[in-house]
Amino acid sequence: MAEHILDAHELDVDEIRIPRENWFESSETLQKLRKNKKFPTIWCAGCGNGIVMGSLIRAIEHLGLSNDEVALVSGIGCAGRMPVYMDFNTLHTNHGRALAFATGLKIARPDMKVIAIMGDGDALAIGGNHFIHAARRNIGITSIVINNAIYGMTGGQYSPTTPIGKQATTAPYGNIEPSFPLCELAIAAGATYVARSTVYHVLELDKYIEAAIRKDGFSLVEAVSYCHTTYGRLNKFGTAPEMMRDLKKNSISKAAYEKLSAKRQAGNSKIVRGVLHVNDEREEFTKLCRKLTEQAQGGGRQ
Amino acid sequence: MAVSLMQGNEAIGWGALAAGCRFFAGYPITPSTEIAEMLSRELPKVGGTFIQMEDEIASMAAIIGASVGGLKAMTATSGPGFSLMQENLGYAAMTEVPCVIVNVQRLGPSTGRATAGSQGDVMQARWGTHGDHPIIAISPTSVRQSFDLTIKAFNLSEQYRTPVILLTEAIIGHMREPVDLPEFETLEVVERVVTSSPDEYVPFSNEMGDVPPLAGFGQGYRYHITGLFHDQMGFPTQRLDEINPWLERVNNKLNNHLDEIVMVEEDIQEDATVAIVAYGASARSARHALKVARSQGHRASMLTLLTIWPFPEVQVEKLGERVERVIVPEMNLGQLALEVERMVGRRKVVRVNRADGEMVTPQMILDAIEG
Ligand SMILES: Cc1ncc(C[n+]2csc(CCOP(=O)(O)OP(=O)(O)O)c2C)c(N)n1
Ligand code: SF4
Ligand SMILES: [Mg+2]
Numbered sequence: 152m153a154e155h156i157l158d159a160h161e162l163d164v165d166e167i168r169i170p171r172e173n174w175f176e177s178s179e180t181l182q183k184l185r186k187n188k189k190f191p192t193i194w195c196a197g198c199g200n201g202i203v204m205g206s207l208i209r210a211i212e213h214l215g216l217s218n219d220e221v222a223l224v225s226g227i228g229c230a231g232r233m234p235v236y237m238d239f240n241t242l243h244t245n246h247g248r249a250l251a252f253a254t255g256l257k258i259a260r261p262d263m264k265v266i267a268i269m270g271d272g273d274a275l276a277i278g279g280n281h282f283i284h285a286a287r288r289n290i291g292i293t294s295i296v297i298n299n300a301i302y303g304m305t306g307g308q309y310s311p312t313t314p315i316g317k318q319a320t321t322a323p324y325g326n327i328e329p330s331f332p333l334c335e336l337a338i339a340a341g342a343t344y345v346a347r348s349t350v351y352h353v354l355e356l357d358k359y360i361e362a363a364i365r366k367d368g369f370s371l372v373e374a375v376s377y378c379h380t381t382y383g384r385l386n387k388f389g390t391a392p393e394m395m396r397d398l399k400k401n402s403i404s405k406a407a408y409e410k411l412s413a414k415r416q417a418g419n420s421k422i423v424r425g426v427l428h429v430n431d432e433r434e435e436f437t438k439l440c441r442k443l444t445e446q447a448q449g450g451g452r453q
Numbered sequence: 454m455a456v457s458l459m460q461g462n463e464a465i466g467w468g469a470l471a472a473g474c475r476f477f478a479g480y481p482i483t484p485s486t487e488i489a490e491m492l493s494r495e496l497p498k499v500g501g502t503f504i505q506m507e508d509e510i511a512s513m514a515a516i517i518g519a520s521v522g523g524l525k526a527m528t529a530t531s532g533p534g535f536s537l538m539q540e541n542l543g544y545a546a547m548t549e550v551p552c553v554i555v556n557v558q559r560l561g562p563s564t565g566r567a568t569a570g571s572q573g574d575v576m577q578a579r580w581g582t583h584g585d586h587p588i589i590a591i592s593p594t595s596v597r598q599s600f601d602l603t604i605k606a607f608n609l610s611e612q613y614r615t616p617v618i619l620l621t622e623a624i625i626g627h628m629r630e631p632v633d634l635p636e637f638e639t640l641e642v643v644e645r646v647v648t649s650s651p652d653e654y655v656p657f658s659n660e661m662g663d664v665p666p667l668a669g670f671g672q673g674y675r676y677h678i679t680g681l682f683h684d685q686m687g688f689p690t691q692r693l694d695e696i697n698p699w700l701e702r703v704n705n706k707l708n709n710h711l712d713e714i715v716m717v718e719e720d721i722q723e724d725a726t727v728a729i730v731a732y733g734a735s736a737r738s739a740r741h742a743l744k745v746a747r748s749q750g751h752r753a754s755m756l757t758l759l760t761i762w763p764f765p766e767v768q769v770e771k772l773g774e775r776v777e778r779v780i781v782p783e784m785n786l787g788q789l790a791l792e793v794e795r796m797v798g799r800r801k802v803v804r805v806n807r808a809d810g811e812m813v814t815p816q817m818i819l820d821a822i823e824g
Contacts, residue, residue: 185677189688222670224518235677235688240670242521243679244514245544251506251514255478258502258515259522260671281514284507440502447497 184208185238193232197391199350199376203297204233206353206374207266210361221264224253226278228270228304229378230297247277250285253292261437264364265291271298275311275331286340289368290436295360296333296371299378307381318385333373338428343368345428349375349398352424359426367435375402375422398422456633461599461625462529464632465555466491468603469527471637473644474553475501476526478515480508480534483567484623485557488529509534513541516552520545521678523645523669525607529555531623532565535574535581542616543582544680549614549657549703551645551667553606558622560810569810570623572733572784576791578618579762585700587707589714590618590762594736596630602759608643609714613706614664620761622784624734624812647674657685659698663706707763716759717768722747725754727822728776730769730793732758735782735813742818751822764792773797780805780821782813 184190194200211221223234227246234241240263244252249267257265274282274296285292301319302308309319311331319326334345344366346359356374363370377383377394388394405425408416459467466488469477477496479489493503501524506512509530516526530538535556545552558574560566574581578590589609593599603619610617647654647666656676658665668674677687682699684690707714720743731739736757743755756772758765769792773779779797781790782805790804803821807813 185688218675219671219673235679238675240675241677242518242670243677243681244517245540245680248510248514248541251511252518252521254504254506254511255476255515255518255520255526256522256670257518258504259476259519259524259526259669263522263671280507281511284511440504444497444500444502448500 185236189236192236194229195380197379200230200297202350202353203374206356206360209357210364213361214364216264222256223266223268224249225268226273228273230268230270231273233268247273250281254285254290257290257292258437266293269296271296271312272302272310275333283340286337286342286369288436289341289343289433291367292369293363294371295374297374297376298333299376301378301382303378303381307385334427337371342371343430343433344370346426347373348424349402351395351398355424368433454634456631458629459596459632460487460627460629461596461621462487463491464596464600465603467634468600470495470499471640472604472607473642474525474527476519476524478504478506478512479528480506480512482531482534484559484626485529485531488555509537513538517541517545517550520550520552521670527553531557531559532561539582543584543586545616546586547680548678551610551614552616553610554616555619557626566810568623570734570784571810572622575761575788578620585704587615587704588762589615590620591760592620592733593625594733594757597632599625600634604640611643611645614667622734655685656687657683659685659702663702663709711763714760714763715765717765718757720755722752722754725752725776727778728754728772729780730756731782732761735784738813738815739782739818741815745819746822753822766796769793770796773801778803780818782818784813
């Protein structure tokens with residue numbers, strides 16, 4: 152793989168998996184995408200959602216998981232449409248509620264890998280409370296939030312991650328609300344793996360999603376994306392490739408960020424990419440449930 | 454087993470366990486909380502899981518998720534919580550995922566009177582979620598019936614792949630009566646059976662009778678579930694030739710089996726001129742009023758509705774044909790009376806209502822009988 156790509160991602164060769172020749176044909180998981188009547192996707196050409204879907208597929212493939220043991224749960228929004236295209240056990244629920252449905256499913260099937268795909272509005276506005284409490288419980292769900300800083304599906308209303316001053320169809324004078332720091336929220340609430348990258352830095356996304364799925368606990372990967380159709384157009388950010396380029400320009404790796412002086416860190420406005428938090432101490436929730444059951448059945452304290 | 458003094462809410466918990474419920478998600482609310490407390494103690498003993506969710510929206514979502522995962526699942530709540538559950542309740546109806554929702558009604562609207570009984574959620578149980586959808590609601594009149602109908606709720610839910618609402622109230626939920634519960638092993642319990650192989654499985658088939666079997670996630674049957682209108686494989690569709698067969702099957706799947714779903718208790722006097730149609734706690738007052746009225750020489754019949762939805766149209770219509778007046782006592786301002794009026798005609802119906810959180814008294818019903 153070309154050195155400049157590795158440099159752009161600030162990766163070592165042994166840190167990444169180099170895509171093989173004929174990667175589509177040789178990939179069993181890709182072959183199992185739901186081809187029957189579900190493609191092309193409903194997404195706009197150039198949308199970042201497809202990139203995240205690709206990363207998720209590669210992560211699952213690399214983990215060697217069978218399609219049967221994976222459940223994808225989502226809410227409503229453009230991001231929420233992802234599961235229908237993938238040949239897993241897929242549950243497309245209501246706006247904001249993916250994690251609450253996933254909680255019941257994970258308890259019923261603790262052996263399954265339960266993955267929740269959410270948009271920023273989905274996870275942080277209407278579903279914010281479920282997000283906090285899923286993290287607090289440390290239930291073994293991998294959450295992937297595609298943060299495009301806007302309500303894409305409904306046509307570009309401001310979301311809890313829309314930057315101050317930016318245009319949205321419901322913020323014609325510019326947004327006046329501060330945004331929610333998604334990863335920091337997850338860490339504070341108790342998530343045990345938290346990472347952030349962008350849809351430009353695909354190899355990072357692959358890696359983080361894989362690690363998040365492997366983590367036995369509540370994990371979050373924030374995939375910073377863009378919506379050129381609504382947010383991009385309203386704010387004159389240009390085409391999808393141009394917005395993608397902005398993600399490259401306006402982000403910085405955690406390693407590089409940590410080398411900055413305290414003053415420059417404080418003034419940093421770039422997206423910090425990297426594994427932001429890992430906690431190996433906390434026990435996963437369904438394991439605690441099982442212990443509790445054993446205690447109750449063993450005539451434990453009543 | 455042995456006779457014990459038991460609360461209605463507790464009996465619901467035992468009924469759930471007897472029916473094979475292995476997952477409960479809920480959020481505390483008076484007057485339903487005893488159900489959660491009881492199941493938090495008992496479920497782990499049988500290998501089940503209790504979870505207290507962050508709200509009722511999440512509780513309803515979690516029981517659907519658990520049911521999709523293959524567990525029989527239940528939640529219990531009261532008025533304000535029942536309102537919060539409506540969106541996900543519609544999801545369960547749309548996706549045909551079995552689950553049981555207990556609503557121990559309290560006086561509303563809003564926070565109302567938390568400890569006072571009510572029958573104010575009867576119409577909400579039918580139409581609370583948006584859109585046309587099938588629903589079953591059943592309502593016990595005693596502690597023992599709270600147990601029996603909870604089992605029935607699970608059985609109907611599994612059999613017809615539909616959410617079932619157990620509509621009780623603070624009065625029966627909190628009342629204690631001596632009951633002698635049967636041995637759980639002797640009870641009839643409906644289990645999910647999937648006969649087709651994963652390759653042939655059609656999760657929302659319109660060609661397997663009214664109710665296609667439901668395969669749990671993770672058992673080799675990979676498919677899609679969505680609250681969008683979907684085709685027989687579960688994929689979203691906008692095609693009218695896929696939407697209409699679905700509408701027809703799902704909205705008729707209960708109507709085609711009313712014999713099994715509709716439960717009433719009849720106490721008929723052949724030459725009666727007046728009849729009472731009652732349900733839940735009001736049926737208890739009505740029974741007393743009936744006894745007194747008959748002892749005073751009135752000719753009167755009574756129909757107790759255990760199934761509220763689908764409404765027992767045939768039974769009520771037949772009753773109406775045989776009497777001059779039909780008395781409908783309710784702890785609301787007249788909700789199920791609308792249905793009775795639809796079946797027997799408005800002029801025959803005498804409504805007896807109160808919506809202050811107190812019971813309709815036998816005297817109020819007697820006064821109506823005496824006209
Ligand atoms: C209860 C409810 N409220 C509102 C909506 C309308 N709605 C659909 S998607 C959406 C927002 C989507 O934004 P986001 O979650 O960021 O996902 P995106 O489309 O950007 O991927 C809203 C408000 C809904 N479906 N349900
Ligand atoms: S509206 Fe935006 S988020 Fe939705 S598919 Fe189009 S580009 Fe993607
Ligand atoms: Mg969004």
